[in-house]
Structures are given as C-alpha cells and as structure tokens.
Amino acid sequence: xxxxxxxxxxxxxxYEKERVLEDIHLTVEEGEFLGIIGPxxxxxxxxxxxxxxxxxxxxxxxxxxxxxIQNQKDRSLIxxxxxxxxxxxxxFPATVKEVVASGLYGKLGLMRWMKKEDWKKVEEAxxxxxxxxxxxxxxxxxxxGQQQRAFIARAxxxxxxxxxxxxxxxxxDVKSSKQFYDFLVELHxxxxxxxxxxxxxxxxxxxxxxxxxxxNKRLLYHGxxxxxMMKEKDILTQLFGNSLFSIQENQFCPS
Amino acid sequence: MFESLTxxxxxxxxxxxxxxxxxxxxxxxxxxxxxxxxxLSLLAESLAHVSLAGVATSLFVQKEWGWLMQVHPFYMxxxxxVFGSVFVEKMRKMYASFxxxxxxxxxxxxxxxxxxxxxxxxxxxxxxxGYLFGSLIAVKEEHVKTIAMVGVLVLxxxxxxxxxxxxxxxxxxxxxxxxxxxxxxxxxxxxxxxLVISSAIQIVGSLLVSSLITLPVxxxxxxxxSFRQTVIYAIIFAELAVLIGFFAAYSLNLASGGAIVLVSxxxxxxxxxxxxxxxxxxxxxxxxx
Ligand SMILES: Nc1ncnc2c1ncn2[C@@H]1O[C@H](COP(=O)(O)OP(=O)(O)OP(=O)(O)O)[C@@H](O)[C@H]1O
Ligand SMILES: [Mg+2]
Numbered sequence: 045x046x047x048x049x050x051x052x053x054x055x056x057x058x059y060e061k062e063r064v065l066e067d068i069h070l071t072v073e074e075g076e077f078l079g080i081i082g083p084x085x086x087x088x089x090x091x092x093x094x095x096x097x098x099x100x101x102x103x104x105x106x107x108x109x110x111x112x113i114q115n116q117k118d119r120s121l122i123x124x125x126x127x128x129x130x131x132x133x134x135x136f137p138a139t140v141k142e143v144v145a146s147g148l149y150g151k152l153g154l155m156r157w158m159k160k161e162d163w164k165k166v167e168e169a170x171x172x173x174x175x176x177x178x179x180x181x182x183x184x185x186x187x188x189g190q191q192q193r194a195f196i197a198r199a200x201x202x203x204x205x206x207x208x209x210x211x212x213x214x215x216x217d218v219k220s221s222k223q224f225y226d227f228l229v230e231l232h233x234x235x236x237x238x239x240x241x242x243x244x245x246x247x248x249x250x251x252x253x254x255x256x257x258x259x260n261k262r263l264l265y266h267g268x269x270x271x272x273m274m275k276e277k278d279i280l281t282q283l284f285g286n287s288l289f290s291i292q293e294n295q296f297c298p299s
Numbered sequence: 300m301f302e303s304l305t306x307x308x309x310x311x312x313x314x315x316x317x318x319x320x321x322x323x324x325x326x327x328x329x330x331x332x333x334x335x336x337x338x339l340s341l342l343a344e345s346l347a348h349v350s351l352a353g354v355a356t357s358l359f360v361q362k363e364w365g366w367l368m369q370v371h372p373f374y375m376x377x378x379x380x381v382f383g384s385v386f387v388e389k390m391r392k393m394y395a396s397f398x399x400x401x402x403x404x405x406x407x408x409x410x411x412x413x414x415x416x417x418x419x420x421x422x423x424x425x426x427x428x429g430y431l432f433g434s435l436i437a438v439k440e441e442h443v444k445t446i447a448m449v450g451v452l453v454l455x456x457x458x459x460x461x462x463x464x465x466x467x468x469x470x471x472x473x474x475x476x477x478x479x480x481x482x483x484x485x486x487x488x489x490x491x492x493x494l495v496i497s498s499a500i501q502i503v504g505s506l507l508v509s510s511l512i513t514l515p516v517x518x519x520x521x522x523x524x525s526f527r528q529t530v531i532y533a534i535i536f537a538e539l540a541v542l543i544g545f546f547a548a549y550s551l552n553l554a555s556g557g558a559i560v561l562v563s564x565x566x567x568x569x570x571x572x573x574x575x576x577x578x579x580x581x582x583x584x585x586x587x588x
Contacts, residue, residue, distance in 0.1 A: 096476065116478035124476060132470055136336055137520055137529040146469060149462040150477025158462070182524050202477070 047074045048110065049206050049238045050095055055104035057087075057094060064090050068104070068263050077232050077239045079253035079269075081246065083283055086260040088242045089127055092210050095240075096124060109205070120151060123199030125192070127210040127242075134184050140194050141179045144169055147198035169201040170194075173227070189213075189220030193227070207231075208240045213248070221245065225252055246284075258283055303550045316435040316502070316555075317545060319443045322450040323499045323511070324541035328519075328533035329457055330495045331512035333488065335520070336468045341402045342387065342489070343496060343509035346380050348409030350497045351505040353379025354430045355416035362420045372430065373442050376505075377497035383409070384493035388486050433504035433556025435548065446498045453491050460484055465526055502541075503556035511537060514563035518570040536566050 050072040057065045065087045072078050082088050093099045094106055097113035105112065113119055145158060145166045152158070170179050173193035178186060183194060192212050199207060209228075213221040225248045232239050232252075243249050249256060250269050258265040258272070258279055265272055265279045272279065307313050334340055357375035370378075383405055390401030417427055429437045457464065463484045466474035475481050499508045519532035544559030551558075 098476070119476070119478065124473075126472060128472070133336070133338075135520070136469060137523050137526050138465075138469055139525040142465070142526050143469065146462070146466040146474070147477065149466045150474070150479050152462065154463070154480070155459065180524070198473075 048072065049074050049076070049108065050240070051107045052091075052095075053105050055091075055094060055101045055106060057090060057099065057101050059090075064261065065094070065101075066262050068259075070257060070263060070266060072238060072240065075236055075238055077228075077252065077254045078241070079249040079256045080240065080242045080259055081244070081249050081256065081283070082259035086283075088259055089210055091259065092124075092208055092240075092242060095208065096122060116150070120202065121205045123147075123196075123202065123204035123207040125195045125199050125207075125209045125212055127214070132183075136184060138183050139180050140170060140175055140183055140186070140197075141166060143183050143194055144197045144201055147201040151202050165201055165203075169197040172200060172231075173197045187220065188216045189224050192216065192224060205236070206238045206240070208242075210242045211244065212241070213243065213245060221248070228252060246280075304546065307546065307549045312436055312438065313549065315440060315443050316438045319438050319446045319498075320502050320541045320545055320555075320559075321538065322446050323495075323502050324537045325534055326450055326453045326495045327499050327508075327511045328515040328537040329453065329530060330488075330492050331516045332519070332526075332530050332533055333464055333468055334492065335513055335516045338399070339402075340509065340513045341399065341406070342492060343512045345387070345402045345406040345409065346383055346493050346496045347500065347505045347508045348406050348413065349383035350376040350380040350409075350493075350500055351430060352409045352412035352416070353377070353497075354500075354505070355413045355420065355427075358426065359416040359420040372426075373439075373445070373497070373501065376430075376500060377445075377494065379409075380493040380497040381490055384489040385486070388489050391485075428554075429504070430500060431504050431506050432554040433500070433502050433507065433559070435502075435545070435555045438501050442501055446501065449494045449498045453495060456487065456491060460487070464488060503559055504554070507556040507560045510560040510563060511540070514560070514567050515540065518563075518567040521570050521574050536563070536570075540566055 048071050050070065052068050052070040055065060055068040055070075056063060068091065070091075080088050080091070090099070094101055095108060097106070097108075097119065108118070109121055111118065145163070147169075148158070148162055148165065152162070167176075167179070170176055173196055175186075175190060175193055175197065178190060178194075183191060186194065196207075196209070196212075213224055216224065225245075228239065228241065229252050231237060239253075241249070241253060250273065253269060255267055256265070256269045256272055257263060260283055264283065265276055308317075331343070334343060353376035354372040356379070357370050357372040361369065387401050387405060390404070394400045417423065426437075428434070463474070463479050466477070466479055467481055467484060471481065496508050496512075499511060503511050515533040515536035516529070518536050519529050523529040523532050540559050540563040544562045545555060547553060547562070548555040548558040
C-alpha cells in the first residue's frame with residue numbers, strides 16, 4: 045500500500061553531460077509539509093521539474109500519488125507556483141480574478157466556458173489567500189507578497205492535493221515574508237494539502253516545515269528539522285558555510 | 300457635413316469598403332491585444348510585408364505569365380501571409396531563446412521580394428499604391444465576402460479559445476503545465492493573425508496595417524484595468540478610427556490607410572493626455588484633503 049504522495053527512487057538527472065542530481069531517494073507522505081533547502085544551483089528547481097514530469101530522469105523512477113505521471117490528468121492533482129511566477133510582465137492588463145481563473149483553464153478543456161460555479165471557485169480561492177478586497181485590481185498594482193498569494197490562489201483553484209512552491213518569497217521584504225509563511229502554516233493546518241516548499245530562508249524552513257531535505261546534487265539530509273539542528277549541523281555548514289550560524293544561531297534554538 | 304455623409308453612402312463601393320472597414324476595425328485590435336501583450340507586435344509588421352510579397356508575386360505573374368495563371372493579388376497575399384505565419388511558428392521552435400529573431404528575418408525576406416518583383420512588374424503604379432497605403436475603390440465585392448468570412452472565423456475562434464489565449468499570454472510556462480494544448484493554440488493564433496493582416500491590407504495598406512493592430516491597443520492599455528476591458532476599449536478605439544478615417548478619406552480625398560492611422564494616433568494621444576490630466580487631478584484632490 046502506498047500513502048506516499050511523492051516517491052523518488054534512485055533518481056539522477058543531467059541537462060547536458062554533467063549531472064545535476066545524483067541518486068536521490070525521497071518520499072513525501074500525505075499531509076506532510078516538506079522543506080527543501082540547498083545553495084544556488086544545487087538542483088532544487090530541477091528536482092521539482094522532475095516531480096512535475098516536465099523533464100524525465102535519466103535513471104531512477106518518480107511516482108506521484110502512487111503512479112508515474114504520464115499525461116496531463118495525472119498532473120491535475122498538483123498545484124505549482126514556479127520560481128519565476130512573479131516575473132510576469134509588469135503592466136500586463138489582467139485583474140487578480142482573471143489570473144486566478146486561468147488556473148482552471150487547463151482543466152476546463154477546449155470547448156467549455158467558465159460557469160457560475162467555476163467563478164465561485166475562483167472567488168473562494170481568492171478569499172482563501174486573503175485577497176478578496178483586491179479581486180478586481182490589476183495584478184501589477186499589488187505588492188510582491190500579494191502577487192505571490194494570487195499565484196497560490198491560481199494553483200489552489202483547481203483543488204490540488206499537493207502544492208509545490210519554488211522560492212515563493214524571493215524579492216519580498218521580511219515582514220511580508222513572515223506574513224506569507226504564517227499563511228502557509230495556516231493553509232497546512234486547515235487543509236489536507238501536502239506542501240513542498242523550496243526556500244533559501246533557513247529560519248522559515250526550520251520553523252514551519254515538518255521535515256526538511258538538504259540538497260546539493262545529492263540528498264545530504266532528509267528528516268525532521270530538530271534532528272538536523274541537534275545532530276547534523278555540519279551538513280548545514282557544508283552547504284552554506286559558517287556565516288549562517290553566527291547570524292542565525294539563536295533563532296534555531298527554542299529558548 | 301451631413302450632406303457629404305449621406306452622399307458617401309450612395310456609392311456602392313463606399314458601402315462595400317465601409318463594411319469591410321468595420322469588420323477589419325473589429326478583428327485587428329482583437330488579435331492585436333494578444334500580440335501586444337505577448338510582445339509580438341513586430342509579427343504584424345513582418346506578416347504584412349510577407350503579404351505584400353504575395354501581392355507583388357501576383358502582379359508580376361499577371362504581367363509576365365498572365366496566360367499561365369490568374370490569382371488575384373488579394374488572395375496571393377493571403378496565401379503568402381499564412382505560409383509566413385507557419386514559418387514563424389517553426390522558427391520559434393528553432394530559436395527557442397531568441398523567439399523574436401525570426402521576425403526581422405521574415406520581414407527582410409518579405410520586403411526584398413516585394414521590392415524586386417514590384418519593380419520587375421512595371422514599378423510603382425496606382426495598383427501598387429493601393430496595396431501599400433490602402434484603397435477604398437479597390438475593394439471588390441468578393442473581397443468583402445472573404446473579409447467577412449475571415450471576420451466571422453476570427454470572432455468565433457477567439458471567443459472559443461479566449462481562455463487558452465489569455466493563459467498562454469499571461470504565463471506560458473504555467474499554461475503548458477496545466478495542460479493547455481499550446482502548440483495547437485499558438486499555431487491557430489498565428490494563422491488567424493495572418494488572415495487578419497492580409498484582410499486589413501485592402502483597407503489600410505501593408506505599410507500601415509500594424510498600426511491598426513497596435514495603436515488602439517496602446518491607447519487601451521493606458522486606461523484598462525482588466526484584460527476584458529483592454530479588448531473592449533481597443534475595439535472601440537479602432538472602430539472610431541476606421542469610421543472617422545473613412546469619412547476624412549472620402550471627403551478630403553486622402554489615402555484611407557493614412558487617414559485611419561492618423562486618427563488612431565490622435566485617439567492614442569487624447570487618451571494619454573486625458574490620463575495625465577486625470578492623474579494630476581486625483582493627485583490634487585488627494586493633496587488638498
Ligand atoms: N535548462 C537548463 N539547461 C542546462 N542546465 C541547467 C538548466 N537549468 C538548470 N541548469 C543547471 O542545473 C543546475 C541546477 O539548477 P537548479 O535550477 O535546479 O538549481 P536551484 O537549486 O533551483 O538553484 P536556485 O537556488 O538558484 O534556484 C545548475 O548548475 C544549473 O546551471
Ligand atoms: Mg531554483
């Protein structure tokens with residue numbers, strides 16, 4: 045039996061000659077909140093693309109919800125907010141509502157128009173992320189944090205069971221990031237969503253996720269966050285150098 | 300003024316041209332919105348030149364080998380344009396990271412072929428001028444029928460695939476991920492662009508067609524909030540430009556294309572100024588409060 049939402053077995057991948065990921069074994073359970081950390085170029089986004097089946101591994105196999113993704117239908121249980129999501133064109137003429145609705149278009153198929161209940165779903169998703177007051181605003185006029193919420197609403201509107209966020213707080217100020225992470229925690233607590241969060245924000249990663257994966261071409265650690273902090277600190281040093289600890293040491297230790 | 304308006308509508312060729320103009324004034328900005336937000340404005344320009352190459356080819360063949368075949372320049376332009384659009388779509392895949400590179404290439408081919416064949420076909424005459432700058436008199440009844448068919452087709456397909464076109468324009472990567480058949484939609488769209496452009500050439504001419512596609516959208520973008528509004532305003536602006544431009548072209552005996560485009564420019568300017576004043580005004584209100 046399998047309650048694994050994601051299961052990677054011996055996955056290796058190379059864009060050209062050089063391997064970017066090597067022999068990754070990783071499982072994510074239903075309802076889990078997994079954090080993925082690693083330095084720039086460590087293969088985090090590549091791993092996400094493999095899970096989404098946008099690219100195929102050279103060796104190993106990846107299952108999502110107990111089977112290999114083969115077509116669009118298998119992918120429909122996954123919501124995804126890409127690292128580049130908010131690099132859309134400034135000044136694009138679209139309201140929050142229009143953007144969120146586009147999350148449904150793939151599922152609707154070619155010949156069907158948006159129905160009343162579809163628009164209701166859109167409104168619910170917008171309400172969920174706390175943007176109801178901004179629904180008819182131009183997306184470009186929102187703050188970075190609000191835009192990210194809009195993209196999460198776009199991912200949530202198709203009612204996924206797994207939500208993958210690739211560095212959602214890049215370019216967002218500390219306060220908005222904090223609010224954003226609080227929102228993620230709430231989302232995780234109130235729904236049965238399985239969450240995967242790729243981030244450079246160590247503090248957030250340590251405090252809000254259930255388990256953490258440290259990636260640098262290989263999977264260096266995968267397990268509970270406190271164990272990583274207590275026993276395996278040298279992995280973090282290896283990944284990010286010593287400077288990390290001198291600044292953030294006290295944040296990790298609950299006083 | 301009203302006399303000349305009623306007088307204008309007495310002529311059958313004016314009725315025809317006006318009908319064609321109104322159709323073109325609707326579909327040009329409709330397609331134009333998607334082109335502009337996808338940063339493909341240059342595509343309109345390139346396909347217009349390819350279309351012109353078709354026209355020139357037809358003129359040349361008529362003159363040199365008229366006994367061989369007789370394809371009207373209008374249809375030859377359309378065929379070239381569609382062919383060119385498929386070429387662009389293929390090139391887009393070839394230069395994945397320089398997608399806009401195919402456009403100047405196409406533009407050059409189109410313009411080169413046009414210039415060579417036009418000169419070989421006897422050089423610059425009234426016929427050629429019509430295709431360059433638009434001519435109301437040259438609009439034949441069967442062309443109006445073809446333009447109307449293109450109009451219906453474009454309206455129908457854009458209405459049907461509006462969702463997919465929007466999603467692909469806003470965020471292509473995400474749209475593909477959610478299962479939108481992007482190859483099919485992109486190919487379909489670019490063929491529609493080709494059909495619209497070769498239809499519009501009759502009215503505004505190949506040198507000015509991209510203006511009718513982009514200027515109303517540029518004005519609309521200044522004031523629209525949503526995507527839907529952008530489409531609606533752009534169509535209103537374009538229709539205004541066509542109607543006013545037609546009247547000016549008729550009563551002052553100007554080239555229709557030039558008149559329409561100048562009115563488009565005027566509308567765009569007005570919108571920009573209006574927005575500036577509006578902003579200043581709201582700024583003043585905010586400060587005085
Ligand atoms: N499309 C591509 N073609 C070739 N190489 C690529 C491509 N995308 C990424 N790479 C390479 O693969 C490696 C891993 O990239 P990836 O984007 O997965 O890193 P990342 O961990 O997400 O980094 P970041 O923190 O900067 O987002 C990098 O060395 C990168 O140069
Ligand atoms: Mg990345």
